[in-house]
Structures are given as structure tokens and as C-alpha cells.
Amino acid sequence: MALVDCAPLMKVTWTDPVTGKRGFLVVHSLVSGLATGGTRMRAGCTMSEVEDLARGMARKTAVFNLPVGGAKGGIDCDPKDPEARGVLRRFVEAMRPWIDAHWVTAEDLGVPQHLIDEVFAEVGLQQSYHAAIRRAPDVGHTLRRIRAGLNAPVPGGLLLGDVVGGYGVAQSCLGVVQARGWDSAETTVAVQGVGTMGGGAAWYLHEAGLKVVTVADAAGALHHPDGLDIPALLEMRDRFGEIDRDQVPADVQRLPREAVLTADVDVLIPAAVSYAITPLQVPEVSAKVVIEAANTPVTPEAEELLAARGIPVIPDFVANSGAVAWAWWLLLGRVDADPVLSFSVLREEMLAKIPPLLAAWDADGTTPRAAALELADWQTEQNRVAEAEGRLLVSIP
Secondary structure (H helix, E strand, O other), X not given: OOHHHOOOOEEEEEEOOOOOOEEEXXXXXXXXXXXEOOEEEEOOOOHHHHHHHHHHHHHHHHHOXXXXXXXXXXXXXXXXXXXXXXHHHHHHHHOHHHHHHOEEOOOEOOEOHHHHHHHHHHOOOOOOOHHHHOOOOOHHHHHHHHHHHHOOEEXXXXXXXXXXXXXXXXXXXXXXXXXXXXXXXXXXXXXXXXXXXXXXXXHHHHHOOOEEEEEEEOOEEEEOOOOOOHHHHHHOEOOOOOEOHHXXXXXXXXXXXXXXXXXXXXXXXXXXXXXXXXXXXXXXXOOOEEEOOOOOOEOHHHHHHHHHOOOOEEOHHHHOOHHHHHHHXXXXXXXXXXXXXXXXXXXXXHHXXXXXXXXXXXXXXXXXXXXXXXXXXXXXXXXXXXXXXXXXXXXXX
């Protein structure tokens, strides 16, 4: 078994004393006493799901050679529930021993960054990167630097911290285009989900000149064979991330939500929910490549069947790692509040990682997941040896 796939270090199940709703924390691994992973909130969230996601975080940090282990938090609660904010705050308070010293968390499904930062501030922890920031020699200076990076404005009226994950997914897609030698202007894309990750990916792919022909949100799918006006559609989103259909142009087709998974495109990007593509959907998938922007959107069984059909899947722990990689580059001082520098570093990293995965696939059928896991396992072992010898030191400037 790969080192990154070993049993988790710690699992906690929490019951909210007010509502009875349950929350989960899984710390898969610690490196230099730290683990990183977002906190999600959705009705039906389970310990099994959070454990899978924590393992995925360990893979992400290893692939990008970040000096930190993997963890994840999850709360079984509808984020639209009036009680949701209170549940989140009580969860943070209950997990405070880990949050204070070891667990660096951030936004995830159902929990935007501004909300988790507000809750952290209310309980006296200032910002969700607290466990890392507290190690800095000048905590106030580091906190200001982190906030400046997260809140740096980018074109489109958004903030760097909100779009960098989607930008990373877009660069993963462009890495596929580069490796395949496709014409960007003729490359078609379908994106399931128009939230932080999916919306950001669609925006930057549209900006790069690719045809995003199909997108889907909770209300259904939208399609135009010549490419959708992505910036305009994203402007139509409400606070829950759904596109207002009353504003959608008449020439845009309204399709069932599931139609995005079967769209006749070059690249399919599932960026909404976990386990969206199961063996039931596989026969209808028409894309040449699938890029996992959500966490575990393709089940292992479905991925195996897709591979048998000649459709490679770029795994989530590579494709959607832009947000966590960038956050740690920001913490470690590799990037700052300049979006140009952040995008340049992330683009360079992604364009270097994707082509070798497809080259292994083309050479002997090694799946991109297997190739990336081999890299993650190798880096995990290097970190383990370095930490044991006292050579792995995390310095937060």
C-alpha cells in the first residue's frame, strides 16, 4: 500500500449539543506537526467521505512537495439551514485544540472563505490558517500578508483567494491541450458546477479562448454549440451559486442537469459534487479526457471503466490542488499579493505536471492516477526521512 494511502492518524466524530447535527475531523497525516484541509458543510456528509477527502489532501500536499500533512473537516448540515452558521461556530470551538496547533483549514463545499474567517475571528483565532500563522516570528505581519493575498483583486471583480483554485483547474486543462497538441480555439469543454472551482475554471478557460459549450448548476445544464458567454453567466449567479434562468439568453439551450456529463466535448470537468460519475454514467461519457475539479467526482469503479474505454482521468489531487498549493506558497513566502506572480507560479507548476501523466498513459496505459500516486508516495517517503533526520523545517515568514 502506498504511504499516502495508509490508515489516518486520527478520526473524531462530534455531535452538536444544540441541533444534534454531526461533524467530523480526520487528520490523515502530520508533517512538522501540521496538517491542512478545508471544512465542508453539506446535508448527508459522512465520516467515510471526510476520510477519503483527508487522504486526498495528503496526496495533494505530497504531489506539490508541501511541508504539511493532510486533513479534512466535514459537517452534516445543509448550508442553507438557518442554524448552519451556529453549527459551524460550535464545530470550530469543539475542534479548537487541533485548530490552534495543528490543523490549517480553509473554505470548502458549503463554507466560503469569508464565512470561516468570520467564525475564526469570533472565537479569537483571527484567520483559518491560524495553526501555521502562529509559528511566524511576527504574527501580526504574517496575518496582514495572508489577508492581502487572499483579498487581492483580480479581473472580473473577484478576489485572488476565491479564484486561484479554478485557475489551477484551467491550467490543468491547458496542460492537456498542450500535451495533446489540440487547437485551443477548437477545444470544447463541459463544466459541471459553477461555484468557486467550476466557475473559476470556466472563466479562465473562456479567457484562454477555449469553447466552454456546456455548464451545469443545481437547476440544470446550459448549452451553446459555439461556446457560452461565461463571464455573463457567472454574473447571473445568486448567493447560492445558481444561475438566474430569467436572465439567460434565449439561444442558450436548457437541458437536464445530468446532460453535462454526457456532452460531446473534448474535456469534461466535474466540479460540483463527489461521486458524480459512477459506473451507470460511464457508457454515456463522450469526453476524450476527464479532469477532476471536485473532490473524488469519479468513483474508482467508474474510473476503471473509463480507462477501459480509453478515457484518462486527471485525478483531483493534481487537478484541483491549485488552491492548497497556492495557500502554502503564500504562507511560505513563495508568492505574495501580486496576482500576476501567483498565476505565473501556478501555471508553471500545472503545465509541468500534466503532460508526464498523459505521456505515461500513452506509453503503456498507466493511468494518470497511478502515475501521480507514485510521485506522491515517493515525495511522502522523502519527507518522512527528512523529518526523522531533522531536515524538514517549516518556516513561516
